[in-house]
Amino acid sequence: MAAQEADSVVEGAESVRDREIGVEQHHLDQVYRRLEEKIHEAEFLMHDAAQRGQVGTPGALAERDAQVFRAGIHLNRLNNEYEDFLFGRVDLLYGKDGKRGPDGAYTSVEPADDAVRTEDGRQRAEIGETLHIGRIGVLDTDYAPLVIDWRAPAAAPFYRATPVDPGRVVRRRVIRSKGRRVLGVEDDLMRPELTATLDGTELAVIGDGALMAALGRSRGHTMRDIVSSIQAEQDQVIRAPAASVTYVEGGPGTGKTAVALHRAAYLLYQDRRRYAGGILIVSPTPLLVAYTEGVLPSLGEEGQVAIRAVGHLVDGAEATAYDEPAVARVKGSSRMLKVLRKAARGALELPVGGTAPERLRVVAFGRRLELEAEELRRIRHTVLSGTAPVNLLRPRARRLLLDALYAKSGAAGRHSDPELAAELRASFDDDVTSEDAFTAFLDAWWPELTPRGVLAAMADEKRLGRWARRVLNPGEVRRVARALRRTELSVHDVALLDELATLLGTPARPRRKRELDPLDQLTGLEELMPVREESQRERAERLAQERTEYAHVIVDEAQDLTPMQWRMVGRRGRHATWTVVGDPAQSSWSVPDEAAEARDEALGSRPRRRFELTVNYRNPAEIAELASRVLALAMPGSVAPRAVRSTGLEPRFVAAGAGEAAGGGDLAGTVRAEARRLLDQVDGTVGVVVAMDRRAEAAGWVTELGDRVVALGSLEAKGLEYDATLVVSPAEIADESPAGLRVLYVALTRATRQLTVVSGPRDEPDALGVPDLLRD
Numbered sequence: 001m002a003a004q005e006a007d008s009v010v011e012g013a014e015s016v017r018d019r020e021i022g023v024e025q026h027h028l029d030q031v032y033r034r035l036e037e038k039i040h041e042a043e044f045l046m047h048d049a050a051q052r053g054q055v056g057t058p059g060a061l062a063e064r065d066a067q068v069f070r071a072g073i074h075l076n077r078l079n080n081e082y083e084d085f086l087f088g089r090v091d092l093l094y095g096k097d098g099k100r101g102p103d104g105a106y107t108s109v110e111p112a113d114d115a116v117r118t119e120d121g122r123q124r125a126e127i128g129e130t131l132h133i134g135r136i137g138v139l140d141t142d143y144a145p146l147v148i149d150w151r152a153p154a155a156a157p158f159y160r161a162t163p164v165d166p167g168r169v170v171r172r173r174v175i176r177s178k179g180r181r182v183l184g185v186e187d188d189l190m191r192p193e194l195t196a197t198l199d200g201t202e203l204a205v206i207g208d209g210a211l212m213a214a215l216g217r218s219r220g221h222t223m224r225d226i227v228s229s230i231q232a233e234q235d236q237v238i239r240a241p242a243a244s245v246t247y248v249e250g251g252p253g254t255g256k257t258a259v260a261l262h263r264a265a266y267l268l269y270q271d272r273r274r275y276a277g278g279i280l281i282v283s284p285t286p287l288l289v290a291y292t293e294g295v296l297p298s299l300g301e302e303g304q305v306a307i308r309a310v311g312h313l314v315d316g317a318e319a320t321a322y323d324e325p326a327v328a329r330v331k332g333s334s335r336m337l338k339v340l341r342k343a344a345r346g347a348l349e350l351p352v353g354g355t356a357p358e359r360l361r362v363v364a365f366g367r368r369l370e371l372e373a374e375e376l377r378r379i380r381h382t383v384l385s386g387t388a389p390v391n392l393l394r395p396r397a398r399r400l401l402l403d404a405l406y407a408k409s410g411a412a413g414r415h416s417d418p419e420l421a422a423e424l425r426a427s428f429d430d431d432v433t434s435e436d437a438f439t440a441f442l443d444a445w446w447p448e449l450t451p452r453g454v455l456a457a458m459a460d461e462k463r464l465g466r467w468a469r470r471v472l473n474p475g476e477v478r479r480v481a482r483a484l485r486r487t488e489l490s491v492h493d494v495a496l497l498d499e500l501a502t503l504l505g506t507p508a509r510p511r512r513k514r515e516l517d518p519l520d521q522l523t524g525l526e527e528l529m530p531v532r533e534e535s536q537r538e539r540a541e542r543l544a545q546e547r548t549e550y551a552h553v554i555v556d557e558a559q560d561l562t563p564m565q566w567r568m569v570g571r572r573g574r575h576a577t578w579t580v581v582g583d584p585a586q587s588s589w590s591v592p593d594e595a596a597e598a599r600d601e602a603l604g605s606r607p608r609r610r611f612e613l614t615v616n617y618r619n620p621a622e623i624a625e626l627a628s629r630v631l632a633l634a635m636p637g638s639v640a641p642r643a644v645r646s647t648g649l650e651p652r653f654v655a656a657g658a659g660e661a662a663g664g665g666d667l668a669g670t671v672r673a674e675a676r677r678l679l680d681q682v683d684g685t686v687g688v689v690v691a692m693d694r695r696a697e698a699a700g701w702v703t704e705l706g707d708r709v710v711a712l713g714s715l716e717a718k719g720l721e722y723d724a725t726l727v728v729s730p731a732e733i734a735d736e737s738p739a740g741l742r743v744l745y746v747a748l749t750r751a752t753r754q755l756t757v758v759s760g761p762r763d764e765p766d767a768l769g770v771p772d773l774l775r776d
């Protein structure tokens with residue numbers, strides 16, 4: 001082809017592209033004009049509402065609240081500066097039955113019979129409607145849909161259509177915009193045979209690879225939503241009906257976390273009233289919470305969804321420490337349940353404030369009355385034979401003490417008339433209980449126990465040995481007691497605290513009534529505008545704190561939950577529907593069968609719907625291939641997800657000071673140099689993953705490299721991703737615990753572009769620097 005010709009072809013393509021961008025720009029302008037009108041309406045409403053507020057009659061107040069609420073929703077959504085507010089478009093054939101839904105779009109999935117005609121030997125499509133898809137729905141003044149909410153049924157074809165099963169979709173377009181400017185468009189033809197519309201104009205098709213563009217972007221410190229490029233198999237999960245349990249499995253990078261977050265937004269859209277009861281997302285680490293926190297607000301949702309790390313599920317407990325694997329294995333095991341039951345009761349016998357009371361002495365009806373140690377022991381035994389929480393048994397204990405004292409007082413048989421006898425007894429009880437000695441005794445003998453207090457009591461090895469008799473062996477007792485003597489809470493302690501809270505119970509206290517706030521009458525309406533002192537976020541947090549159970553629970557990285565953690569999470573969703581997302585091949589818990597049992601108990605007999613995600617969107621094929629070698633060792637026979645792209649960049653192997661026995665100093669230098677090298681090669685983040693034991697040390701290695709580099713322990717890498725990852729000493733990570741190979745598999749699957757593996761003292765690299773665990 002002559003050079004000139006080639007130029008004109010390129011020019012032609014460019015002008016088609018420009019024209020199509022112009023078409024979308026025109027639409028976006030229209031959308032923003034409409035949004036501005038709505039902002040004005042909302043501002044007027046607010047102003048009006050404020051005026052009415054001054055009138056103050058109850059009717060006006062109620063109306064004001066409702067208006068403030070509605071206006072708040074609008075302002076809140078519109079004031080957000082959205083990137084890609086409008087991101088998609090589908091050109092559709094006419095619907096078969098010609099019916100339209102509430103959003104103005106045809107409801108039928110099937111095209112009308114005469115939507116495609118053959119004319120002059122060419123197939124021509126009659127485009128029945130063109131829909132634009134965006135983060136929220138916008139209607140024009142005449143109620144025609146300017147933008148369809150991505151979660152609306154009418155938007156489903158945008159995500160579901162494939163050339164194999166196109167439905168009514170002829171062309172699917174991804175629009176890239178920033179603020180008010182359209183930057184680009186990418187098209188996919190779902191029915192490639194139909195390039196002409198009925199009126200004869202050709203359908204322009206621009207570019208390929210909206211998905212690839214999204215995947216190739218460099219990663220920052222927060223995850224982005226995938227709303228413009230959700231793939232069909234992911235969409236199936238996101239829109240699955242919320243009945244019972246939705247179970248999703250998929251390998252690393254298949255979008256499980258992304259899908260879980262979008263599903264939360266979808267459920268809220270689909271049935272806001274029902275999910276006013278809250279959605280809980282349980283995440284493995286605070287790092288992953290921080291990484292994913294921005295996704296829901298970018299989808300227009302905040303407030304009704306609480307994302308909590310599994311170590312932060314109990315209010316007031318923020319676990320920062322990790323137990324060594326041998327301790328974690330015991331603390332997470334359901335065997336702990338027996339130990340905790342004993343501890344919750346046994347802790348009653350511990351001296352409060354120095355001494356345990358041996359006997360009870362009071363004066364009543366002018367007589368000195370006394371209960372001896374043996375009598376007290378018997379009473380305690382009787383009370384504890386019930387199964388009620390220990391703190392809630394205190395009133396019963398009190399009554400039995402009074403019974404025993406009354407029996408000794410000689411007053412019991414004095415009246416045969418039941419009414420007089422009851423009166424006498426009541427005055428006896430008054431007499432005793434008004435005595436300080438009695439109250440002080442009760443406080444010491446049946447103190448109100450706290451989960452923290454009991455857990456602290458378990459740090460005494462001898463005592464723990466007693467409570468754990470025939471359940472834990474002496475070595476386990478020693479290790480657990482020692483771990484509990486540490487001051488910070490560990491992630492596994494939190495599940496123990498929660499279990500103890502249930503075993504101990506919280507005695508009812510008269511609650512101070514909160515001042516009545518008319519806005520609180522609007523239950524579950526989180527989207528109030530920030531007109532009051534409490535910000536939306538604070539309000540959401542307060543509501544979340546007050547909430548102990550949720551309407552829907554989403555568990556991310558579910559394969560990692562220990563039996564005790566499943567019990568804790570289960571208590572938060574006793575009446576909930578569930579979405580459980582995980583990958584057994586990435587499990588860091590070493591006794592999967594025991595965890596599965598606890599999971600089944602938490603989920604009850606609810607029916608499950610299973611989904612599988614099969615495509616790895618994170619790792620390039622070069623990295624996925626290396627990781628699959630470890631998968632073959634960790635879980636022989638399991639299949640790695642298919643990587644969608646390749647970069648041509650093979651993982652790099654470096655041996656740090658082979659032959660240096662200690663390895664330490666040299667390792668630091670090598671890691672630093674390699675991290676620098678990666679920093680030069682990628683625009684975004686670099687994650688340095690080390691064995692848990694090396695966490696603190698590794699943080700020191702990289703401090704001077706700036707905040708694009710993060711050092712983290714193998715267990716903290718869960719769910720995260722970086723442009724480039726540096727995995728330090730595969731052997732150390734693999735040897736950390738019985739689940740070490742699976743943890744190594746996690747570490748190797750974090751990079752979106754480049755991976756460097758540095759061998760440490762324990763690895764056995766070959767001549768090319770490839771450590772033994774990663775050789776083919």
Ligand SMILES: Nc1ncnc2c1ncn2[C@@H]1O[C@H](COP(=O)(O)OP(=O)(O)OP(=O)(O)O)[C@@H](O)[C@H]1O
Pocket residue numbers: 211214215224225226229230231234250251252253254255256257258259583586617618718719720721749
């Ligand atoms: N449809 C999609 N479009 C664009 N990006 C996607 C899509 N699906 C997934 N991704 C991206 O792929 C990466 C991996 O997704 P995500 O973290 O949700 O996977 P995961 O299955 O939870 O992984 P892991 O099990 O390894 O933690 C993320 O960067 C996510 O944004």
